[in-house]
Amino acid sequence: MTDPATTTTASLNKFEKFKAEKDGLAVKAEIEKFASLGWEAMDETDRDHRLKWVGVFFRPVTPGKFMMRMRMPNGILSCEQMRVLAEVVQRYGDDGCADITTRQNIQLRGIRIEDLPNIFDKFRAVGLTTVQSGMDNVRNITGDPVAGLDADELFDTRELVQQIQEMITNNGVGNPEFTNLPRKFNIAITGGRDNSVHAEINDLAFVPAFQKERGSGGIGEGGKESSSRRFGFNVLVGGFFSAKRCEAAIPLNAWVPPEDVVALCRAVLEVFRDHGLRANRQKSRLMWLIDEWGIEKFRAEVEKQLGKSLISAAAHDEIDWEKRDHIGVYKQKQPGLNYVGLHVPVGRLYAEDMFEIARLAEVYGSGEIRFSVEQNFLIPNIPDSRLATFLIDPLLNRFTINPAPLTRALVSCTGAQFCNFALIETKNRALAIIKALEAEVELTHPVRIHWTGCPNSCGQPQVADIGLMGTKARKNGKAVDGVDIYMGGKVGKDAHLGICVTKGIPCEDLLPVLRELLIEHFGARLREAVTV
Numbered sequence: 001m002t003d004p005a006t007t008t009t010a011s012l013n014k015f016e017k018f019k020a021e022k023d024g025l026a027v028k029a030e031i032e033k034f035a036s037l038g039w040e041a042m043d044e045t046d047r048d049h050r051l052k053w054v055g056v057f058f059r060p061v062t063p064g065k066f067m068m069r070m071r072m073p074n075g076i077l078s079c080e081q082m083r084v085l086a087e088v089v090q091r092y093g094d095d096g097c098a099d100i101t102t103r104q105n106i107q108l109r110g111i112r113i114e115d116l117p118n119i120f121d122k123f124r125a126v127g128l129t130t131v132q133s134g135m136d137n138v139r140n141i142t143g144d145p146v147a148g149l150d151a152d153e154l155f156d157t158r159e160l161v162q163q164i165q166e167m168i169t170n171n172g173v174g175n176p177e178f179t180n181l182p183r184k185f186n187i188a189i190t191g192g193r194d195n196s197v198h199a200e201i202n203d204l205a206f207v208p209a210f211q212k213e214r215g216s217g218g219i220g221e222g223g224k225e226s227s228s229r230r231f232g233f234n235v236l237v238g239g240f241f242s243a244k245r246c247e248a249a250i251p252l253n254a255w256v257p258p259e260d261v262v263a264l265c266r267a268v269l270e271v272f273r274d275h276g277l278r279a280n281r282q283k284s285r286l287m288w289l290i291d292e293w294g295i296e297k298f299r300a301e302v303e304k305q306l307g308k309s310l311i312s313a314a315a316h317d318e319i320d321w322e323k324r325d326h327i328g329v330y331k332q333k334q335p336g337l338n339y340v341g342l343h344v345p346v347g348r349l350y351a352e353d354m355f356e357i358a359r360l361a362e363v364y365g366s367g368e369i370r371f372s373v374e375q376n377f378l379i380p381n382i383p384d385s386r387l388a389t390f391l392i393d394p395l396l397n398r399f400t401i402n403p404a405p406l407t408r409a410l411v412s413c414t415g416a417q418f419c420n421f422a423l424i425e426t427k428n429r430a431l432a433i434i435k436a437l438e439a440e441v442e443l444t445h446p447v448r449i450h451w452t453g454c455p456n457s458c459g460q461p462q463v464a465d466i467g468l469m470g471t472k473a474r475k476n477g478k479a480v481d482g483v484d485i486y487m488g489g490k491v492g493k494d495a496h497l498g499i500c501v502t503k504g505i506p507c508e509d510l511l512p513v514l515r516e517l518l519i520e521h522f523g524a525r526l527r528e529a530v531t532v
Helices: 014-021 024-037 044-048 050-054 079-090 113-125 158-169 258-275 286-293 295-306 351-364 384-391 427-440 507-522
Strands: 066-069 076-078 097-100 106-111 187-189 204-219 225-237 250-256 328-331 337-342 368-371 377-383 410-412 449-452 466-475 478-487 499-506
Touching (some): 024 050, 044 050, 079 097, 079 106, 079 113, 079 351, 079 368, 106 113, 158 187, 225 258, 250 295, 258 286, 258 295, 337 384, 351 377, 351 384, 377 384, 410 427, 427 507, 466 499, 478 507, 499 507
Parallel strands (some): 449 466
Antiparallel strands (some): 066 106, 076 368, 097 106, 204 225, 225 250, 368 377, 466 478, 478 499
16 A cells, blocks of 8 residues: 655644554554543543544543444444444433434434443444544445335445445454545445435545447347447546535546446545645645646546546436435335335434334334435335324324425534534524524425534535524624525535525524525515514
């Protein structure tokens, strides 16, 4: 493997220096020692940074109470796995909760360092892993939430996503080949028509496309040579959000058949690992390397690493549907079976919720649970004979299949309650403001409102109809919680990022601002009892 530290030690940023001193994955063998020491006696670099290589995150806003981030390829887990996660959260009482993320993943909160050995034992017993889920690693790999269920899908992404996961993490054990990237890296693969993974915001994304194969069908009608279509993926690269810059992914001008997807992932990661920029951490994501080299040189280096030439991209991809959120009841491709998407308010779960979700999956379905990038969950494989009973289960009073339009499309990052990067509280505030808006206005369709607590954009405001990014605003000469407002984000077909249209709105003044935006741009109407 090429030494990634291509610059002199003196010019390395502090993150590259501590990575050069000790690989982050090395802490995997030190968990028992950390548990014995306790969080206050640990080496600070191990505690604050290297633990992230095994999915454990120190949070200064909740000292002594860590966050754990899972790896859940394609957002799929079993009811048995959900129960184990619920047991872990349950141990911590009021401090314990879990959040579904915008990468089809789940994060556990309130974890104590003393309990890590036992927690990791529980995870291993049911096939769960947290390895390489933070810092300069490939994050959770996203795929279609209805993969294998949707009669209209072009390709079932589940096996490919799992193969990529196994390659990157060495089957969940940890893979030193990919534990020292210049920066985080996101991969998504979709086999459906509605871009359910938000391909455009990933460093590497695969979208369905058919490549014409000339001459494979002999001579057709009229004496003309016929052609057939071969399924594969067009490749996008470089999409990312950061505090410094946000960019949509661009075409690599490459098409790959499914059997080459894993190899291409490896080649792109190896090029990024060996040549990515490391001096300035704010300019270390993949797009910065593409900018420096140009897309043609980057493609040529990927081909060199791959060991063969890439086929040019298909003329067009198959993303031609509007984005679906999968909330509600839907027939599966399997006769007599249904999947049901349930809404989770801002993705927040507690131990009791998690046990109940596991029960739903086991009693009514096949024991499988799936997450979506909208922070909701699906229960697949519900027979027609059980559907009516499922729909009157008491849990559907909390996790509804028919939420109000604004609630339905609401997304929020963790916020200042648990995240030290967040400038404002998001989840609780988002719920309160949406409830107030729904009391004032009527809408005939969902409007996607995304909250994020800081410019790191975990809540993805740039893909929303209305995006709200936490900041500090000024009011009456004082600093108060505020937001910058983004608009124009588009998901699904013809996806593109929104832009900032207004800066520094105090949160206490936000309700009437949002109300007017909904009326002016999204066809909202004031309810009769409300006067302006």
